[in-house]
Amino acid sequence: MSTTVEPTPVTTDEPEPASRLFGAIAIFESAEKLLSAATALKQSGLTKLEAHTPYPVHGIDEALRIAPTRLPWVVLAGALIGAGGAFAMQHWMNGIDYPFLISGKPLMSIPSSIPVTFEVAILLAAFAAFFGVLLFNGLPRLAHPLFRTQVFRRVTSDQFALVAESDDPRFDELRFGVITTEHGATSVESIEQDVSSVAMPTLLKAAGVSLVALALIPPVLIAQARATTSEKPRIHPIQDMDFQAKFKAQTTSPFFDDGRAMRLQISGTVARGDMPIDPAISTGYTSDAPPGPESSQWLDSIPISPTIELMARGRERFNIFCAACHGRGGDGDGIVTVRALELQQGTWVKPISLHDRSVRDQPDGRLFNTITNGVRKMPGYASQIKPEDRWAIVLYLRALQSSRNAQPADVPADVLETLRETN
Amino acid sequence: MSAVPIPTRTPSESLRPPLVDGEQTLSSITETVCSIVERPQTPRAWYIAFAISSSLTLMLFGLIGYLIATGIGVWGNNSPVFWGWPIVNFVFWVGIGHAGTLISAILFLFRQQWRTSINRFAEAMTIFAVTCAGIFPAIHVGRVWLVYWLAPYPNQMAMWPNFRSPLLWDVFAVSTYATVSLLFWYLGMIPDLATLRDRATSRVRQFAYGLFALGWTGSARQWHVLEKAYLLLAALATPLVLSVHTIVSFDFAVSHVPGWHTTIFPPYFVAGAVFSGFAMVVTLLVPARHLFGLKDLITPRHLDVMCRIILATSCMVGYAYATEFFTAWYSGNRFEQFAFLNRMQGPYAWAYWTMVTCNVLIPQLYWFKRFRTSPWLMVGVAICVNIGMWFERFVITVTSLSRDFLPSSWDYFRPTAVDVLMFVGSFGLFFTLFLLFCRFLPMVAMAEVKSVLPAPSVSES
Numbered sequence: 001m002s003t004t005v006e007p008t009p010v011t012t013d014e015p016e017p018a019s020r021l022f023g024a025i026a027i028f029e030s031a032e033k034l035l036s037a038a039t040a041l042k043q044s045g046l047t048k049l050e051a052h053t054p055y056p057v058h059g060i061d062e063a064l065r066i067a068p069t070r071l072p073w074v075v076l077a078g079a080l081i082g083a084g085g086a087f088a089m090q091h092w093m094n095g096i097d098y099p100f101l102i103s104g105k106p107l108m109s110i111p112s113s114i115p116v117t118f119e120v121a122i123l124l125a126a127f128a129a130f131f132g133v134l135l136f137n138g139l140p141r142l143a144h145p146l147f148r149t150q151v152f153r154r155v156t157s158d159q160f161a162l163v164a165e166s167d168d169p170r171f172d173e174l175r176f177g178v179i180t181t182e183h184g185a186t187s188v189e190s191i192e193q194d195v196s197s198v199a200m201p202t203l204l205k206a207a208g209v210s211l212v213a214l215a216l217i218p219p220v221l222i223a224q225a226r227a228t229t230s231e232k233p234r235i236h237p238i239q240d241m242d243f244q245a246k247f248k249a250q251t252t253s254p255f256f257d258d259g260r261a262m263r264l265q266i267s268g269t270v271a272r273g274d275m276p277i278d279p280a281i282s283t284g285y286t287s288d289a290p291p292g293p294e295s296s297q298w299l300d301s302i303p304i305s306p307t308i309e310l311m312a313r314g315r316e317r318f319n320i321f322c323a324a325c326h327g328r329g330g331d332g333d334g335i336v337t338v339r340a341l342e343l344q345q346g347t348w349v350k351p352i353s354l355h356d357r358s359v360r361d362q363p364d365g366r367l368f369n370t371i372t373n374g375v376r377k378m379p380g381y382a383s384q385i386k387p388e389d390r391w392a393i394v395l396y397l398r399a400l401q402s403s404r405n406a407q408p409a410d411v412p413a414d415v416l417e418t419l420r421e422t423n
Numbered sequence: 424m425s426a427v428p429i430p431t432r433t434p435s436e437s438l439r440p441p442l443v444d445g446e447q448t449l450s451s452i453t454e455t456v457c458s459i460v461e462r463p464q465t466p467r468a469w470y471i472a473f474a475i476s477s478s479l480t481l482m483l484f485g486l487i488g489y490l491i492a493t494g495i496g497v498w499g500n501n502s503p504v505f506w507g508w509p510i511v512n513f514v515f516w517v518g519i520g521h522a523g524t525l526i527s528a529i530l531f532l533f534r535q536q537w538r539t540s541i542n543r544f545a546e547a548m549t550i551f552a553v554t555c556a557g558i559f560p561a562i563h564v565g566r567v568w569l570v571y572w573l574a575p576y577p578n579q580m581a582m583w584p585n586f587r588s589p590l591l592w593d594v595f596a597v598s599t600y601a602t603v604s605l606l607f608w609y610l611g612m613i614p615d616l617a618t619l620r621d622r623a624t625s626r627v628r629q630f631a632y633g634l635f636a637l638g639w640t641g642s643a644r645q646w647h648v649l650e651k652a653y654l655l656l657a658a659l660a661t662p663l664v665l666s667v668h669t670i671v672s673f674d675f676a677v678s679h680v681p682g683w684h685t686t687i688f689p690p691y692f693v694a695g696a697v698f699s700g701f702a703m704v705v706t707l708l709v710p711a712r713h714l715f716g717l718k719d720l721i722t723p724r725h726l727d728v729m730c731r732i733i734l735a736t737s738c739m740v741g742y743a744y745a746t747e748f749f750t751a752w753y754s755g756n757r758f759e760q761f762a763f764l765n766r767m768q769g770p771y772a773w774a775y776w777t778m779v780t781c782n783v784l785i786p787q788l789y790w791f792k793r794f795r796t797s798p799w800l801m802v803g804v805a806i807c808v809n810i811g812m813w814f815e816r817f818v819i820t821v822t823s824l825s826r827d828f829l830p831s832s833w834d835y836f837r838p839t840a841v842d843v844l845m846f847v848g849s850f851g852l853f854f855t856l857f858l859l860f861c862r863f864l865p866m867v868a869m870a871e872v873k874s875v876l877p878a879p880s881v882s883e884s
Contacts, residue, residue, distance in 0.1 A: 050642045050643060050644065051642065051643040052640055052641045052642050052643075053641055053643070053646065054449060054453075054614075054618070054641060054869075054870060054873055055449075055614075055646075055870040055871070055873040055874040056646040056647075056649075056650050056870075056874060057643070057646075060643045060646075061643065061647055064643050066643060066644055066647050069647060069648045069651050071648055071651050071652055071655070072651065072655060075652075075655050075659075079659075089575065090586040093575060093583035093584075093586065094583060094585065094586050094587070097583065098581065098582055098583050100583070100585055100587075102585060102587055102588075105587060109587070112586065112587040113586060115589075115592035115595065115596065115666070115670050115673070116586055116591070116592055116595045118662075118666060119592075119595040119596050119599040119663075119666065119670075120595065120599070122599055122603060122659050122660075122662070122663045122666075123599040123602060123603065125655075125659050126602070126603040126606050126607075126656060126659055126660075127606070129606075129610075129652045129655045129656050129659070130606045130609075130610055130652070130656075132648070132652060133610060133648050133649055133652045134637070136648045137644070137645045137648050137649070139637040139638055139639065139645075140637035140638050141637070141638035142633060142634065142637070142638045143638070144638055144640060146640055152621070152640075153621040153622070154621070155621075155640075155641060156614065156617045156618040156620075156621045156639075156641050157449065157450060157453040157457075157618050157621065157622065158448070158449035158450040158453055163642075237568075238566075238568045238569075240566065
């Protein structure tokens with residue numbers, strides 16, 4: 001790659017102050033004359049001899065003894081890397097890293113991976129061919145001593161040129177001129193190479209340095225973002241449906257006549273889940289407001305009949321809603337708790353073990369109230385769990401507690417007998 | 424730039440008409456082609472055409488902006504026809520894009536030297552058609568700003584695309600096709616850009632063409648590598664061009680919608696693509712050679728050969744239409760049978776019969792020599808083929824979807840104004856790119872034409 005971007009200077013008349021002889025160029029009117037001259041020069045022992053033609057002249061490769069290019073091997077390598085890479089990529093991505101089950105189709109099937117494998121193989125082979133041309137031809141090379149000669153400018157249109165380079169040990173400008181003229185060259189001249197200004201112009205250098213510096217900014221920002229943590233939500237340029245235009249509860253809205261965003265309950269109707277039931281069943285206490293912790297107004301027993309179905313329901317609801325924090329056994333070791341403690345998340349309060357005496361001694365109504373309204377950091381579950389299910393959870397919780405703390409007196413005599421025999 | 428040794432022959436010796444007309448020399452070819460891009464004054468007709476096409480392009484981009492801001496409900500796509508005009512237009516444009524690479528690659532491998540005069544032109548057409556094609560599915564995904572999700576890249580969702588979906592194959596096929604076509608086109612153009620560089624009289628032209636010519640000197644070693652690369656790219660592009668429309672047809676054929684789920688789709692689509700592509704080349708080439716004075720390089724023989732290819736592919740497409748009916752009958756599948764009877768007699772019968780008339784009946788006129796030699800009759804038939812091939816994609820996409828398995832969801836598809844204007848706008852984009860190409864780049868592959876001169880100044884060594 002050259003150091004200047006200008007392809008060709010327009011004039012060659014003025015002698016450059018610092019230039020050296022690059023070689024000599026001979027111009028021919030036809031390809032036959034070029035071929036015979038090239039053959040003769042090659043026989044004279046010139047090694048750095050090159051022909052320049054407006055179209056590929058056949059026979060020139062033999063005349064100049066150009067070895068066959070290795071480009072086909074590069075292209076083959078590109079195709080093999082493309083095919084192998086694409087095949088492995090599909091199987092790893094859809095079969096191993098993220099097994100993707102679609103309508104029971106096999107995770108790794110050869111037929112369905114053929115199209116992408118084929119396309120990527122062609123793509124990489126084409127890249128290999130294209131960039132191989134640039135690489136093997138030493139392109140791009142925007143400045144070349146040839147571009148400084150006036151005669152060369154017709155070589156890409158309708159004339160033919162032979163160029164011998166001066167750093168060839170057998171190079172002799174006079175001899176070159178004689179041989180080419182013998183074979184019909186219309187003009188022969190020497191080519192000077194400008195070696196005066198090899199340094200890059202200051203303006204270009206400054207522009208290059210600032211471009212590189214600017215180009216480094218995004219990767220540095222990305223690297224910084226990846227290496228540090230941030231409390232802010234991630235940048236959200238396209239908001240999709242995450243931020244919809246909406247009216248929140250308890251706000252005003254110009255849409256309705258009464259100016260409220262929320263609708264009032266229509267008189268004479270009952271909202272879903274709001275069917276009036278015995279207040280004691282829906283609250284867990286008999287007073288008008290939640291009583292104190294030691295009050296006797298908490299219900300002391302479960303107000304619905306404790307069946308085995310209710311127990312199963314309670315276990316299911318407990319494992320869904322409670323176990324995430326309290327753990328399946330109620331020990332306060334649910335996965336959320338474990339994770340929060342691992343992260344040393346400062347605001348997390350580890351739930352107390354449900355087998356603790358302070359919990360065991362609470363009346364059923366108070367446990368129910370805790371599920372309904374929450375306690376300390378625990379939120380209320382009234383909106384998520386129906387009253388019957390909350391009682392079912394209390395029932396199951398009592399069974400959990402009994403599994404650890406039961407006394408022989410709590411067990412019916414015949415069951416106790418069986419237990420003694422089996423243990 | 425053929426890798427084949429060119430036999431020396433003179434027009435009188437040849438059984439066939441020469442590949443170029445008139446007393447052509449190396450310099451006359453250079454002069455003819457380069458003078459088009461070097462003329463100091465751009466013709467008024469070019470400005471008028473450019474004003475029209477760039478306005479339409481602007482309208483297309485405006486509508487795309489409107490669509491992105493509003494949602495794809497601005498199109499007529501609605502239950503049950505979720506693939507309306509956008510997919511019809513996509514397949515239409517991709518199909519047109521097949522002729523260029525076919526001419527460049529397949530005819531090159533078959534050593535059809537007549538291709539040299541028209542390949543640059545057809546390749547340019549391919550690239551611009553694929554550009555137009557790519558726009559439609561990209562915006563049809565709905566949330567175009569997430570279109571990069573189609574690429575397999577490591578992401579915070581820890582998910583990968585589904586490689587068993589034909590729609591993803593399509594992404595790979597069309598993007599590979601666009602890339603390889605561009606490389607092929609550019610690689611072949613480097614020597615011609617060097618010609619323009621060396622003929623340039625202004626610094627700006629010299630710099631611009633010099634930059635893209637990459638410092639090409641036309642040395643024997645450079646030609647040696649370039650010819651090998653060109654041959655290899657042709658060998659790679661040949662299966663590629665066949666694979667692209669095959670994979671586009673998988674978008675339909677891998678589903679189980681009646682009328683789509685048939686094994687004839689891949690060859691049928693490829694034949695249709697070549698058919699429509701050649702029709703578009705003829706449509707563009709006849710006026711272009713007239714306007715730009717290329718009649719000696721693009722001869723009546725070139726046009727005649729292209730008409731014959733259109734005729735042959737028309738027969739293939741007609742055969743495919745007949746085979747579809749046979750398969751539907753022979754399968755004994757009532758849904759399949761209904762789908763095809765519905766095409767012929769149902770609410771879209773007008774579209775079906777337009778398609779048959781334009782694609783199968785009208786091209787038969789090419790059996791008559793007069794239609795293959797008179798430029799304007801030829802273009803008339805080619806335009807009918809373009810219309811017919813758009814309707815083919817419309818018939819396939821819309822009739823099948825509008826009459827799916829569930830009669831309660833049947834509906835009649837109606838395009839909106841946005842549908843129509845976007846399609847018109849895509850022609851604007853196509854012609855804008857094409858006019859820029861005609862104005863600034865060598866329209867004919869000079870180096871290749873020079874190597875097939877009737878009495879080449881090269882003898883076998």
